[in-house]
Amino acid sequence: MTTWENAMGEQYWKKELAQIIDQHNERHAVRSKVIAYATRDARRQGLFRIFVLLQQLGFRTRPRNLSSRHIDALMAYWTAQPLPAGGQGTHRIAPQLAKPFSAAYIQQQLSFLRVYAQWIGKAGLVQGTAHYAKDPKLVARSYSATRDRSWEANGVDVDAMIARVSAIDRHVGTQLRLMMAFGLRRKEAVMFCPDAAEVPAYALPAGHRVGERYVSFLTIERGTKGGRLRYAAVRTPVQQYALDEARALVRSKHGHIGRPGLTLKQSLDLFSNVVRQVGLTRKQLGVTPHGLRHQFAGDLFFDIAQVKAPVQGGEPQVDADALKEAYRQVAEQLGHHRPQISNAYLGSPRGVSQQPLDQAHQEAP
Structure with a gap:
């Protein structure tokens, strides 16, 4: 694929993603209410970051074509695991990580994707974190303080x-x-x-x-x-x-x-x-x-x-x-x-x- 074709493809998927976000992003994930601007901004930035990563992993998917193999690839990348066999494109740029992202970060990204999947009519596409990780510790958040963080x-x-x-x-x-x-x-x-x-x-x-x-x-x-x-x-x-x-x-x-x-x-x-x-x-x-x-x-x-x-x-x-x-x-x-x-x-x-x-x-x- 030529540089020009790559540039045009990037322009199209970004425009499509922006349209989907603009149409749905004010909605709360569960309740019938408008969410705060900061939450909307975090979602927007997170979703664009995710689709850029998919491009770097070699996928040329359009935003509405998000599928389970893309989620599998993202989770493998975030947890520093090899991508599933046959689950990546041919133009991978992103190197495999030396260590995984934090469980909190991974759960946040999946929450963005879970809401997004509902927007494009694919509710249920994104499973719980434990479904994707061979080692549950990679995606398990600890809510118990082990160190006093007071001044x-x-x-x-x-x-x-x-x-x-x-x-x-x-x-x-x-x-x-x-x-x-x-x-x-x-x-x-x-x-x-x-x-x-x-x-x-x-x-x-x-x-x-x-x-x-x-x-x-x-x-x-x-x-x-x-x-x-x-x-x-x-x-x-x-x-x-x-x-x-x-x-x-x-x-x-x-x-x-x-x-x-x-x-x-x-x-x-x-x-x-x-x-x-x-x-x-x-x-x-x-x-x-x-x-x-x-x-x-x-x-x-x-x-x-x-x-x-x-x-x-x-x-x-x-x-x-x-x-x-x-x-x-x-x-x-x-x-x-x-x-x-x-x-x-x-x-x-x-x-x-x-x-x-x-x-x-x-x-x-």
Whole structure:
């Protein structure tokens, strides 16, 4: 095939793929709703990356002709295995990998392909990860923390570091303090509106199980994943200080703590630039801003269970039901519906079956 023919073929498949994505990409994979822009962008980039890889593996397939042999080839490549016999084209460019991609990356790519297959009328084309891997360990994600990723556990003085950040940009410093105090994600912190954010416990929705011994809660909704409202207990003077600092920063009613005059994207970029400037990266200090959510989770678990979390070296000698309830509350205040997600922050509770946690997820609305 000539260079010109290759160029024309690339132009056609890219145009076809773009049309398919533009037609379907706003849809949620399961629910009848529009998904966030960031998710749409990740899907688009992921699908183009996948089809470029297929070309590099020697396939000249059109986007609507995606088949099981293409999925087999992709999975073999991602897991650093030889491509299936007869399953590749004749113009392979991509060399075989020396080591596989992470299980998280592989599962993400398959999720993109699974949704895409539905778009082109081939639901069921993409199987579960275990179907493609000879060694299940290559595609099995571990959701249990084996290392404490909090700032304090990694030798970072929280107050001193936030003071350094605040000296560069007060807004970013306040955002970090709220992340530490209430387990906020970056976007949630940037969009946080302190006005009327704190509500008394009796004002929470009926039947909301977040612990009965707390007096007030913080409502967190703006910037959350899927716009899901959650409540975080106001438990300590440190948390109250963080709220007071946020309120002092915002001059207008219903204002947020992002830098005035910036768009959301600009505020998020500012946050990232400032924290990199002070070395808050895994490469430089061994921690990221997300480590403040880990710190919040550990502090909240100790407040509830009165013992350290397993990842912090704790040996919880408490009733199994009470321990599961503590994991549930931590997950809920972090904004997760699945109680077992707490394992990623706290480590796995020793000697406690995880089946009830899975059942709790299945029974949740």
